[in-house]
Amino acid sequence: MTARPEAKPAVTGVTTGSLARSLGVSPTTLRSWDRRYGLGPAVRADGRQRRWSPQDVAMVKEMCRLTATGMPPAEAARTAMRQARRGPDEGTSPADATPTVRRTGGPSPEQPGAAAGGSPSRSPSALPLGSARQECRGLARSAVRLDASAVHEQLTAAVRSYGLVTAWEEVMAPTLRAVGRKWESSGDRYVEVEHLLSWHVSTVLRHAYAASAHMRRGQDTPPVLLACLPGEQHTLPLEALNAALAERGVPTLMLSGAVPGEALDGAVRRVGPAAVALWAQSRSTASMPLAQHIASARWGIRGARRHSPVLVCGPGWERGSSRELLRPTGLRDAVRILASLHSSARP
Secondary structure (H helix, E strand, O other), rough: OOOOOOOOOOOOOOOHHHHHHHHOHHHHHHHHHHHHHOOOOOOOOOOOEEOOOHHHHHHHHHHHHHHHHHOOOHHHHHHHHHHHOOOOHHHHHHHHOOOOOOOOOOOOOOOOOOOOOOOOOOOOOOOOOOOOHHHHHHEEEHHHHHHHHHHHHHHHHHHHHOOHHHHHHHHHHHHHHHHHHHHHOOOOOHHHHHHHHHHHHHHHHHHHHHOOOHHOOOOOOOOOOEEEOOOOOOOOOHHHHHHHHHHOOOHHHOOOOOOOOHHHHHHHHHHHOOOOEEOOOOOOOOHHHHHHHHHHEOOOOOOOOOOOOOEEEOOOOOOOOOOOOOOOOOHHHHHHHHHHHHHHHOO
């Protein structure tokens, strides 16, 4: 009887490529972390083939989380390995605690517009962020690996550290645009990433709006009306404007997405808003006749009728669309204009 060949032990763990795709980083990054910081798999199968165990994966996920907050990679690697050795049941020591946003060199929080150093990832799953700041990269990676907790923590930290307007203009909006471009170029492969990120951005913006509710109590002044034009479903920019105005104590009436023209006209005549902001993401939804109609609508008692100034917001509107309509350059400019119009509308 011939002896059966000895069975090879089963290979367990995930490959470097599979782990890189799940984390939203490149395989080169994982190999670099292994070479520079010793942040690699504890066991290697077949001599050189890397296989990452669940403990190894947890360690690298912690590395991703820490670097996303701005912690230097070397320090993040030491912390991740220290926590991996300690184990999940022993908690985190005060020495390992990290701030939600840290910057190493470069601009201070007062100068958040500058990009963080480092070369962009070449992973097929990497998002097209160009020379975006560190917080954008960390947020994008968390979204790609569908880490809901990390996405929410990073969005909240950005608002807390830089303020809502800057967080929107320099962290949220660039990351949303990058996810949208990736989705468009990859079919439906990244739709879950876009939906996750959008939901958490909306959650953070609405929380900021609700947190400012006390500033609007007892005000007997007309609100600013915010609405997307018919067919327009991109509401996040208006939600950012709504929250930013709330932080300034400006009352708003948020009608959200795809408001029919008749409903919009009726709301303006019933409420008599201090101003109206109309959002259009694309030219197909930017209706100049409707915007001009809203701007010409008169309301109030006979002999003292008034009209509401109208801001046309978003990339859908052509430049120099109409002299009677106001065209802000961005969120910060829209907040400034609307706050001024609300102030002048006070009785």
